[in-house]
Amino acid sequence: MADLFDNTPSPADNTPRPLADRLRPQTLAEVIGQEQVLGPESPLGVMLAAGSLGSIVFWGPPGVGKTTIARLLADATDLHFVQISAIFTGVPELRKVFEAAKLRRQQGHGTLLFVDEIHRFNKAQQDGFLPHMEDGTILLVGATTENPSFELNRALLSRSQVLVLERLSVDDLEKLATRAETMLDRKLPLDEGARHALIDMADGDGRALLNLIEQVMSWKIATPLGTDGLKTRLMKRAAQYDKSGDGHYNLISALHKSVRGSDPDAALYWFARMLDAGEDPRFLARRITRMAVEDIGLADPQAQAVCLDSWNTYERLGSPEGELALAQALIYLALAPKSNAAYVAYKAARRAAKDTGSLMPPKHILNAPTRLMKDQGYGTGYAYDHDAEDGFSGQDYFPEDMGRTRFYDPVDRGFERDMRKRVDYFARLRKQRTTD
Structure with missing residues (x-):
């Protein structure tokens, strides 16, 4: 009888499996990409060589191998693999997982507990892992797409090593596509340009690429499709972006620093990325105005007026025409002389006012x-x-x-x-x- 929450498919299960599942690596050496985590001198490479694997939190975007690596770590260390998702698991289910792990431990078998979306657990639930990690009942491997520094308890982080998994490169995705063609024993019915376009659609997500390949391979096509034909049949995958999450703050940081660094081209790129991902232009108008106050200041007093005028123009025109006014303000700020002297002076005055009390x-x-x-x-x-x-x-x-x-x-x-x-x-x- 299978253990509770053990998601390993039964050998007798003949249900059709998605290509991404069939192509899942069987050893750590087969994993594509993530050399910074899996290489011989990497954190995991060193731990495995020493035979001493500690609790881990994988932080990275979807489709880069977090679940696969966790499962292969269990195989490499002869630990029983149990997978749960923080989205669907409550306190009663967690208790059952811990009880099963204790029984397994009494029988001389360890448990690698893989927790997907671990940041979804609240503080009390995260604290519930600690005693079972400390007494060796479980070896925790968590996975999150959000910054662990903000989303996970300090106590949990202090008992784990955070390893960053990166989005797959174009070369990595090309290797994955070749591996899929080998398994399916035929080439993708695409010309070279369309093949590159398909890889671009995956946006660094290996699972997304395999799902796209599975769709393309199901088409009845006499001659290879070109780029236009492919884009007619498939839409580009939506960019990874959460307006309240880590991606949001990463992109606004990139936009702000591009302006501060006097690079109008980079500023326009990040501005366009945020708009394409669905960011509210009013939020961008507010942040652009803040850049004028914080980074241009009195080096160009006109900068604030330019930003406010562009904001007002957006409100009058709406999208998409009004966004051009915001883009023009960005260009103006990027090329304006920079000074944070007023910003620094204001903060210093606030500190002095606080320190001197009621003089x-x-x-x-x-x-x-x-x-x-x-x-x-x-x-x-x-x-x-x-x-x-x-x-x-x-x-x-x-x-x-x-x-x-x-x-x-x-x-x-x-x-x-x-x-x-x-x-x-x-x-x-x-x-x-x-x-x-």
């Missing part, structure tokens, strides 16, 4: 609407700047117990060149007035 302003700049306040010295000695010949009194406006502090240090780029001249000019006058 009073100096009395000479306080208003004195009552006699008592006048008697206390409020307003005494205040110099009205407009009465000075050059419109500058040079007085100190910081709390007396704090002393003058400089937060804003403009860069020598764009409009801030002029701002620096003004800062230096007033600094010289202030020094002159205080020494006179």
